[in-house]
Amino acid sequence: MFLLLFTSAVLTFFVFTGMSSLLLIGDIMPDMKNWSCIITVQEKQQVTDSMGTPTKKQKFVFYDSESSKVEGIIFNADIARMSPMLQVYKKYKISNADVRNIPPKFQTLGLTKQWVITSKTVIEEVNGSEDIMPVKFSFTQFADLAEYMDDRSKSVDVLGVVISSLAKKTITKNSKQSNVQKFVLLNEECEMSQTVLLSLWDDFLNNEGQVLLNNMQSYPVIIGRRLKVTNYNGVALSTWFDSALLVDPPIQEARQLKNWAMRNAKLIAEIIDAKSYIKYNPALCFKPDQKTTLICNVIPSQKTAWVKAKLSFDHIFQKYWYMSCAKCCRATAADYGIEFTCNSCKEKGPAMPRCRFDVDLSDDSGVIPASIFGDLAENILTFTALEAMDHFNQNLELPLDFVHARLKTKTFLVHIKPVQTQLADARQRYTILYCSEVEPEFGHAQLTGEPESVSVSAHQQTENEHLLMTGDGGSGSKVRLRLSQKFDEAETVDSNDFKSSDANSKKKAKLG
Numbered sequence: 112m113f114l115l116l117f118t119s120a121v122l123t124f125f126v127f128t129g130m131s132s133l134l135l136i137g138d139i140m141p142d143m144k145n146w147s148c149i150i151t152v153q154e155k156q157q158v159t160d161s162m163g164t165p166t167k168k169q170k171f172v173f174y175d176s177e178s179s180k181v182e183g184i185i186f187n188a189d190i191a192r193m194s195p196m197l198q199v200y201k202k203y204k205i206s207n208a209d210v211r212n213i214p215p216k217f218q219t220l221g222l223t224k225q226w227v228i229t230s231k232t233v234i235e236e237v238n239g240s241e242d243i244m245p246v247k248f249s250f251t252q253f254a255d256l257a258e259y260m261d262d263r264s265k266s267v268d269v270l271g272v273v274i275s276s277l278a279k280k281t282i283t284k285n286s287k288q289s290n291v292q293k294f295v296l297l298n299e300e301c302e303m304s305q306t307v308l309l310s311l312w313d314d315f316l317n318n319e320g321q322v323l324l325n326n327m328q329s330y331p332v333i334i335g336r337r338l339k340v341t342n343y344n345g346v347a348l349s350t351w352f353d354s355a356l357l358v359d360p361p362i363q364e365a366r367q368l369k370n371w372a373m374r375n376a377k378l379i380a381e382i383i384d385a386k387s388y389i390k391y392n393p394a395l396c397f398k399p400d401q402k403t404t405l406i407c408n409v410i411p412s413q414k415t416a417w418v419k420a421k422l423s424f425d426h427i428f429q430k431y432w433y434m435s436c437a438k439c440c441r442a443t444a445a446d447y448g449i450e451f452t453c454n455s456c457k458e459k460g461p462a463m464p465r466c467r468f469d470v471d472l473s474d475d476s477g478v479i480p481a482s483i484f485g486d487l488a489e490n491i492l493t494f495t496a497l498e499a500m501d502h503f504n505q506n507l508e509l510p511l512d513f514v515h516a517r518l519k520t521k522t523f524l525v526h527i528k529p530v531q532t533q534l535a536d537a538r539q540r541y542t543i544l545y546c547s548e549v550e551p552e553f554g555h556a557q558l559t560g561e562p563e564s565v566s567v568s569a570h571q572q573t574e575n576e577h578l579l580m581t582g583d584g585g586s587g588s589k590v591r592l593r594l595s596q597k598f599d600e601a602e603t604v605d606s607n608d609f610k611s612s613d614a615n616s617k618k619k620a621k622l623g
Contacts, residue, residue: 271296347398
């Protein structure tokens with residue numbers, strides 16, 4: 112017997128010759144009719160073989176009561192006929208299927224055998240009385256997600272309760288439009304303030320995403336399989352072509368998590384009201400053995416990098432703020448306090464100043480230019496964006512001598528990402544996602560509430576021959592003019608997906 116748990120869309124893939132010969136199912140599993148299995152189904156997909164012929168496939172995963180599993184697959188025209196006969200969380204008797212070995216490079220979840228379901232396969236639904244399916248999954252803890260970040264060869268399985276969602280967006284990439292929406296996941300393993308965003312794309316959004324939106328008030332629990340870990344807001348999750356999602360699966364872990372969410376409904380409501388999930392979360396982005404990179408070895412092709420560096424900006428003439436949309440932080444030409452409809456997020460709200468300025472990040476190997484935004488910028492500047500705007504409008508300089516003097520004595524652990532627009536001298540520019548002062552006596556970053564949780568490795572890469580030494584032709588900044596008409600605020604603010612974790616708008620304490 113077989114029980115269907117996962118469903119996927121029809122996949123189109125490349126057809127390869129030289130596959131292993133097919134075996135009769137009875138050759139491997141003569142007792143198959145006594146199995147009670149769960150099916151995982153993937154989304155449909157289409158690719159082209161070496162002869163240019165498109166081929167479609169749809170995958171399943173069958174589980175039995177002892178958690179043994181095998182992959183099922185339906186091809187081409189058989190998908191329309193056989194796929195509707197298989198529904199998630201249902202039990203089936205399946206006979207007359209073919210079995211073949213899965214080539215190692217196509218194996219997932221440790222599955223080595225594949226059942227080929229055709230129009231000749233007999234599928235019979237079996238009534239089941241079990242309320243909880245006896246299936247065990249291995250989930251990646253939220254705290255361990257950073258280990259898989261931006262690695263296309265690795266994916267994760269997670270369990271989480273969906274507590275909220277962000278607005279749906281349409282993204283255009285390579286002249287192709289895709290729809291995406293982020294959902295907020297919470298897990299009992301984490302502190303209540305720690306959440307992870309899961310992006311559902313296209314078919315996942317149209318199918319499982321709609322189920323989640325329709326049942327948001329009942330705390331739907333999902334199992335996400337083969338998800339990718341990205342660096343959005345420190346750490347985030349995303350579906351891709353090979354992912355699968357289960358909504359409220361009838362397994363013990365999911366029931367326990369839903370009950371936990373219901374017991375903590377008040378605290379979850381506070382998280383939703385605070386919207387802490389849209390801010391950068393340093394507690395999740397650190398790896399257990401976080402390494403830093405010499406500045407001379409930071410390359411633009413890296414999606415993000417961690418460096419230990421000094422910050423300086425006493426030689427850069429700039430205004431320290433820009434006018435922004437209070438909702439999405441994109442730059443606007445609207446005057447302070449004026450209600451307007453943002454061209455980016457389409458929301459209506461007042462124009463508000465936001466802190467932003469350029470700095471040089473330097474270590475013993477070189478220097479790179481970077482921009483810092485929002486609360487992170489205010490913490491370094493020790494002035495709010497509103498105070499910076501008032502000084503600018505009165506043609507007064509901010510009193511920053513004390514700040515500059517103190518920065519010369521401090522070293523920071525800094526998380527940076529490259530931006531697309533280069534400076535006028537063709538050097539790569541970066542955005543600071545997060546920074547924390549490194550205490551010299553301990554040699555590691557001090558995080559609020561977790562003073563001993565993050566250790567910065569002393570390991571350093573071999574110095575590059577092409578050091579960016581101050582004073583050379585391609586050197587660090589001397590004086591960079593940064594008046595409002597001299598930099599493209601709209602482009603740089605596009606990196607503001609990474610908001611700082613401090614939402615305090617009051618004047619920041621002086622660096623000490």
